[in-house]
Amino acid sequence: xxxxxxxxxxxxxxxxxxxxxxxxxxxxxxxxxxxxxxxxxxxxxxxxxxxxxxxxxxxxxxxxxxxxxxxxxxxxxxxxxxxxxxxxxxxxxxxxxxxxxxxxxxxxxxxxxxxxxxxxxxxxxxxxxxxxxxxxxxxxxxxxxxxxxxxxxxxxxxxxxxxxxxxxxxxxxxxxxxxxxxxxxxxxxxxxxxxxxxxxxxxxxxxxxxxxxxxxxxxxxxxxxxxxxxxxxxxxxxxxxxxxxxxxxxxxxxxxxxxxxxxxxxxxxxxxxxxxxxxxxxxxxxxxxxxxxxxxxxxxxxxxxxxxxxxxxxxxxxxxxxxxxxxxxxxxxxxxxxxxxxxxxxxxxxxxxxxxxxxxxxxxxxxxxxxxxxxxxxxxxxxxxxxxxxxxxxxxxxxxxxxxxxxxxxxxx
Ligand code: LLP
Numbered sequence: 001x002x003x004x005x006x007x008x009x010x011x012x013x014x015x016x017x018x019x020x021x022x023x024x025x026x027x028x029x030x031x032x033x034x035x036x037x038x039x040x041x042x043x044x045x046x047x048x049x050x051x052x053x054x055x056x057x058x059x060x061x062x063x064x065x066x067x068x069x070x071x072x073x074x075x076x077x078x079x080x081x082x083x084x085x086x087x088x089x090x091x092x093x094x095x096x097x098x099x100x101x102x103x104x105x106x107x108x109x110x111x112x113x114x115x116x117x118x119x120x121x122x123x124x125x126x127x128x129x130x131x132x133x134x135x136x137x138x139x140x141x142x143x144x145x146x147x148x149x150x151x152x153x154x155x156x157x158x159x160x161x162x163x164x165x166x167x168x169x170x171x172x173x174x175x176x177x178x179x180x181x182x183x184x185x186x187x188x189x190x191x192x193x194x195x196x197x198x199x200x201x202x203x204x205x206x207x208x209x210x211x212x213x214x215x216x217x218x219x220x221x222x223x224x225x226x227x228x229x230x231x232x233x234x235x236x237x238x239x240x241x242x243x244x245x246x247x248x249x250x251x252x253x254x255x256x257x258x259x260x261x262x263x264x265x266x267x268x269x270x271x272x273x274x275x276x277x278x279x280x281x282x283x284x285x286x287x288x289x290x291x292x293x294x295x296x297x298x299x300x301x302x303x304x305x306x307x308x309x310x311x312x313x314x315x316x317x318x319x320x321x322x323x324x325x326x327x328x329x330x331x332x333x334x335x336x337x338x339x340x341x342x343x344x345x346x347x348x349x350x351x352x353x354x355x356x357x358x359x360x361x362x363x364x365x366x367x368x369x370x371x372x373x374x375x376x377x378x379x380x381x382x383x384x385x386x387x388x389x390x391x392x393x394x395x396x397x398x399x400x401x402x403x404x405x406x407x408x409x410x411x412x413x
Contacts, residue, residue, distance in 0.1 A: 001284060001324040004388070005362055009401065010286040011304030011385040013373060017057070018391055019280035024061040027272060030247035038254055038265035043087055045228045046072045048273030048370040049281065051398040053389055055079035064107070066228070066271045070097040077104055087134070087269075091158050092116075098123055102131055110134045110186050112159060117170060121179045130179065134186040134225065135160060137167040139205045141198050143190035143229075146315045151227075152189030152198065159187060162205060171213050182219065184266060185210060188227025191274065194240055196249035202226035203253050203268075207261065220263040226250075228271035232278045232367065235318040243275065274370040281369020283309060283385075284324075287361045288340065297336050300354075302363055305339010306346040307379045309365070309372035313345045319365050321352055329355035337363065341380050373399075381407055 005012055024042075031040035043064035046055075050065075050072055056079050058065060064085035067073050076086055087108040088101045098120055101109060111117050111133050124131055138159035141152040151158050160167040167185075174182045185206045189198040206224045214220050233240040254265055285302035292298050311317035321337055323329075331353035339346040348365060357363075376384050383402035388395055 001362060001364060004390075004395070005284050005286065007395075008386050008388060008397075010284055010362070011302070011308055012284045013308075013368065013385055013387040014282045014284060015054075015277070015369060015387065015389040015398065016280045016282070016391070017389050020054075020057060020277060021061065023272075023276045023280070024058075024063060026243050027270070027276075028062070030242075030244045031268075031270070039267040041223075041267055041269050043085075043269060043271045044276055045271045045273030046075070047374055049277050049372075049374055050075050051387065052079040053396060053398045054277075055081045059085075066273075067106075070094075070100055073097070073101060073104060073106070083107065087271075089136070095119060095123070099127075102127060102129055108132050108134055108183060110136050111170070111174075112136050114160075114166075114170070117173065121174075121177055124179045130181050132181040132183045133174065134184045134223070135167065135170050135174070135182070136186045136188075137162050137206065137209065139187040139189060139202050141187075141189045141201050141205070143193055143198050144195065145190045145192045145231075148315060149192050150190045152187060152202070162209065167209060168212060171209075171219075172217065175213075175217050175219050182221075184221035184223035184225065184269075186225040186227065186269070188225075188229060188271070191229040192231045192234075193229045194231045194237060196241070196246050198229075199226045199246060200249055200253040203250060204257065207257055210266070211260070211262065214262050221266045223267040223269050225269035225271065228273050228275075230272055230275045232275055232370075234367065235320050278367050278370035281367070281372070283365040283368040283372065285363045285365075287357060287359055287363060289359060290357070298333055299338050300335045300357055300363070301338055301340060302348070303340055304385060305341045305348060306343065307339070307341055307382050308376045308385050309348060309368060310375050310377070311372060312348055312350075313343075314375075319349055319367065321349055321354065321363050321365050323354050323357055324362050324364055326355040326357065326361070332356040340382070343379075378402075378407060383407060 043066045044058045045066045066087045068090040083105045084107040086106045088106045089110045091112040136159040138156045138161045139152050140154045140163050160170045174180050285304045289301045337349040386401035387399040
């Protein structure tokens, strides 16, 4: 780590290729061909972290991609990702983004609301195309996670509400207009989930909705998706069931429902993000200053912070930290691990026991691979960190460190 920090400077995000591949393998094995309930396809949720190198890795791992913006679409195409394996999500896709997605030939567009349904129908008419769509449903499922990470409840901002009948009406409308190719139904109940119940409930509700629509129209989905959201172990929640357990629970659910279905079980689509990349990413910072306050807080200031990882400030997310050059030394002090940004809330870890540390020492934060860099900002006009991916043989740059020239480029000359 010292060498990498020396070579690439800090703050530095390091991804471990093998850890990503292991996570993909675990998904593939859990939902393998022995998985008799239905066919399963795994799409990696790019919002957790994406770069062209990672998109290529997903392609090699036989995953599809879930993207939510023109930017993520561009990265997928830049990486020559097969666009038919891309699903375009989001609650407010612009006209330009929808047209771009169609032009690029994305496999699925996931419709979130009536405006979008009408917008896409009009674009499809104008361009004489028949895009394949899924209807996203707000399934009215409660989840045991941070309020900001809940997405399936009745008041959620995403999807056509199930309870109001909007979801059913949207499906009927698409079938009636016949301008869009209705491929299936989608939902996503929340993220950082640690129990299988929301997934089981979700699959039950989506299939029950499909049965209702089948009675009226004889339409049957090719695919259904309970989304992503499978959690990881974190400092405050060390118990995390395995992905195999999720696969078993879904298999049981599907097997119980199958006899009641009017047609074969649709393909099941899963969209994991965090559980693929979180553990593979490590943030490395250098301590620039320390300060013991009369108020009793012992600060160590690192050269990153809320600009590259806002999760502790935004969700109270908890991380642990290591001092890689002092690994064998006992903890000597309780520190507040704080960043370099002009804000008191800029704390990566409010209290952590670490060995005696000083200016120049490195600090690293494990499990920082998901939702830190994608939510990074240029607050205080600090350039974004460099990102590398390593394996036993090589180091590859995924993102070069941002420069002041990059920052100045946005202003008119
Ligand atoms: N599919 C859909 C439709 C989603 O909305 C999401 C996450 C995923 C899949 C992937 O969920 P995952 O497997 O990564 O949990 N910024 C927050 C996370 C927001 C996730 C939003 N949607 C965080 O830092 O925890």
